[in-house]
Amino acid sequence: MRRGPSAFNVAAVVAGLAFLYAPIVILVIYSFNASRLVTVWGGFSTRWYTALFQDAQMLDAVWVTLRVGVLSATLATLLGTLAAVALVRGGFRGRTALAGGIYATLVMPEVILGLSLLLLFVAVGLPRGFWTVTLSHATLTLAYATVVVQARLATFDRHLEEAAQDLGCPPWKAFVLVTLPGIAPAVAAAWMLAFTLSLDDLVIASFTSGPGATTLPMRLYSQVRLGVDPKINAVSTLLIGLVATGVIAAYLVQQRGRRRAVQER
Amino acid sequence: MNGRAPTSRPQIGGIRETFAPWDDPAARPLVRFDGVSKGFGETRAVAGVDLAIYEREFFALLGPSGCGKTTLMRMLAGFETPDAGRIWLADRDIAADPPHRRPVHMMFQAYALFPHLSVAQNIAFGLKRQGLPKAEIAARVEEMLALVKLEGLGRRRPDQLSGGQRQRVALARAIAPRPRILLLDEPMAALDKKLREETQFELMTLQQTLGMTFMIVTHDQDEAMVVADRIAVMREGRIVQVGRPAEVYEAPADRYVAGFIGDVTLFPGRITAREGPLVRLQSDDGAFDAEGAGDVGDQVWLAVRPEKIAVHTDPPADPRNRIAGRILDYGYLGDWTTYLVEIAPGRTIRAARANATRTVERPLGCDDSVWLTFAPSSAVVLSA
Numbered sequence: 001m002r003r004g005p006s007a008f009n010v011a012a013v014v015a016g017l018a019f020l021y022a023p024i025v026i027l028v029i030y031s032f033n034a035s036r037l038v039t040v041w042g043g044f045s046t047r048w049y050t051a052l053f054q055d056a057q058m059l060d061a062v063w064v065t066l067r068v069g070v071l072s073a074t075l076a077t078l079l080g081t082l083a084a085v086a087l088v089r090g091g092f093r094g095r096t097a098l099a100g101g102i103y104a105t106l107v108m109p110e111v112i113l114g115l116s117l118l119l120l121f122v123a124v125g126l127p128r129g130f131w132t133v134t135l136s137h138a139t140l141t142l143a144y145a146t147v148v149v150q151a152r153l154a155t156f157d158r159h160l161e162e163a164a165q166d167l168g169c170p171p172w173k174a175f176v177l178v179t180l181p182g183i184a185p186a187v188a189a190a191w192m193l194a195f196t197l198s199l200d201d202l203v204i205a206s207f208t209s210g211p212g213a214t215t216l217p218m219r220l221y222s223q224v225r226l227g228v229d230p231k232i233n234a235v236s237t238l239l240i241g242l243v244a245t246g247v248i249a250a251y252l253v254q255q256r257g258r259r260r261a262v263q264e265r
Numbered sequence: 266m267n268g269r270a271p272t273s274r275p276q277i278g279g280i281r282e283t284f285a286p287w288d289d290p291a292a293r294p295l296v297r298f299d300g301v302s303k304g305f306g307e308t309r310a311v312a313g314v315d316l317a318i319y320e321r322e323f324f325a326l327l328g329p330s331g332c333g334k335t336t337l338m339r340m341l342a343g344f345e346t347p348d349a350g351r352i353w354l355a356d357r358d359i360a361a362d363p364p365h366r367r368p369v370h371m372m373f374q375a376y377a378l379f380p381h382l383s384v385a386q387n388i389a390f391g392l393k394r395q396g397l398p399k400a401e402i403a404a405r406v407e408e409m410l411a412l413v414k415l416e417g418l419g420r421r422r423p424d425q426l427s428g429g430q431r432q433r434v435a436l437a438r439a440i441a442p443r444p445r446i447l448l449l450d451e452p453m454a455a456l457d458k459k460l461r462e463e464t465q466f467e468l469m470t471l472q473q474t475l476g477m478t479f480m481i482v483t484h485d486q487d488e489a490m491v492v493a494d495r496i497a498v499m500r501e502g503r504i505v506q507v508g509r510p511a512e513v514y515e516a517p518a519d520r521y522v523a524g525f526i527g528d529v530t531l532f533p534g535r536i537t538a539r540e541g542p543l544v545r546l547q548s549d550d551g552a553f554d555a556e557g558a559g560d561v562g563d564q565v566w567l568a569v570r571p572e573k574i575a576v577h578t579d580p581p582a583d584p585r586n587r588i589a590g591r592i593l594d595y596g597y598l599g600d601w602t603t604y605l606v607e608i609a610p611g612r613t614i615r616a617a618r619a620n621a622t623r624t625v626e627r628p629l630g631c632d633d634s635v636w637l638t639f640a641p642s643s644a645v646v647l648s649a
Binding site for chain 2: 157159160162163164165166167168169170171174178181182
């Protein structure tokens with residue numbers, strides 16, 4: 001019997017991956033281009049990375065993006081976990097409506113979400129800046145965090161919580177001591193997913209940001225309009241690396257949790 | 266014999282024969298259900314249950330799935346709140362207390378061991394909540410590990426244990442904080458037959474050694490018969506009968522109990538005469554004599570257990586309680602053989618015979634003509 005994939009399978013996979021990743025690979029390669037011209041290869045160099053780390057504006061944007069990402073991901077994970085608990089455990093009326101309300105933001109066009117958030121901030125008189133972007137990103141990523149945590153919680157053995165209560169824990173303590181360790185991988189995965197989403201959001205940030213709170217995607221976008229600077233290739237490569245790391249880490253952590261969930265049975 | 270040395274264990278049978286606080290009017294029950302009802306939506310899971318359980322008793326709630334036994338237990342643990350009625354623990358109405366404030370612990374059906382904690386941490390869980398000093402917790406955990414014969418396994422994780430070991434960790438975790446009453450929810454459902462039988466006796470020994478009150482919920486009548494001091498048979502949210510295993514088996518309250526616990530053949534009929542303790546019953550299958558209550562003219566059912574029916578190959582001389590029939594089928598169980606005897610077209614009776622010797626001179630087979638008899642004292646007259 002023949003082992004391994006056929007030539008056709010290999011070709012299909014290569015073609016598919018090339019279609020997906022060729023532009024990114026080219027971007028990464030050109031970030032090490034010595035030439036100032038973006039389309040002409042002038043030898044290997046890391047000069048654009050050096051230049052990048054001397055660009056105060058760019059570094060400032062990176063710093064803003066990271067802070068927004070960490071804060072909004074933390075807020076979204078916290079609220080998302082609570083929402084997931086309510087959706088899975090709560091025996092109240094209107095649970096389906098609540099679920100629909102949370103998941104609606106998954107399919108809502110970002111432009112509309114961004115615009116409505118902007119209108120809200122204007123209406124309540126909140127000055128646009130760092131905190132409005134952070135809040136908006138939490139809104140954007142909340143639904144994703146909820147889905148991830150909810151999926152794990154739905155398979156979590158409810159009797160474990162009951163056993164903890166039976167042995168003397170009030171409900172909140174049973175959740176902290178027993179449920180949370182059980183769903184921790186999913187919570188971590190939710191955080192990383194939210195962080196990644198915040199990191200590469202441009203639309204919402206454009207609507208809700210203000211002076212002094214320019215995120216990296218905003219900075220890149222505005223610079224590209226003025227002409228492509230090879231520094232952009234460098235910062236994009238770094239961003240891709242960070243996002244890829246986040247996504248892969250989230251996947252691995254979730255896999256570990258899933259394996260543990262299987263062992264529980 | 267498998268060569269195991271005889272172990273010294275309390276003679277539970279002897280202790281049990283004299284243990285009967287429920288017959289003592291001065292004894293106060295440890296747990297008392299007082300008109301307890303509980304419904305889920307349209308269905309009434311528990312309907313007006315009154316029940317008293319005494320200190321040091323091993324009490325069994327027996328019934329088919331969906332009869333409300335689990336709901337009743339969960340109300341005692343605090344996971345469900347009764348719609349009506351009171352639940353007394355000693356002198357306190359605990360019906361409204363949350364689970365964590367009740368000195369009642371439960372061993373869950375699937376054990377519900379905490380997967381992220383070691384065996385020792387699992388056992389210590391309830392002790393920590395009681396705020397005991399560290400040294401005492403450690404000592405108590407060791408004591409519990411020894412009690413359930415898991416010495417040296419304290420650092421293992423639950424997923425590194427066998428099913429039987431997990432069951433014992435769950436037991437140790439529930440008894441470690443010394444509850445007033447331990448609830449066992451189908452504790453042996455996940456064990457294989459051999460292990461289940463051993464565990465039944467271990468549970469009884471443990472209960473006697475600790476002097477603790479146990480309440481077990483089970484659908485397995487054999488299990489309830491073996492372990493319990495008293496059995497409450499439940500049906501559709503109500504308690505049908507409470508009594509010692511022998512009472513429930515030999516003097517069932519009605520046809521339901523008779524049929525749920527063990528096999529039984531029922532002869533519906535009418536009482537035609539009474540002579541002292543004996544009544545004469547006229548049924549479609551013939552006239553029978555039996556000891557029991559009832560007046561002439563009453564519509565009753567005569568219940569006879571298979572093992573109380575004797576199978577003869579020649580017609581017995583005494584025509585009383587004698588039925589002729591033909592063996593339709595039989596099942597050889599090793600210790601017993603069960604015969605399905607057709608006594609009229611479409612009407613069959615079960616009779617069981619102990620295989621007291623290894624070979625039988627004239628083994629009974631299909632289509633053999635036989636005569637069945639039973640003693641008047643072996644049949645039960647049921648009015649419902």
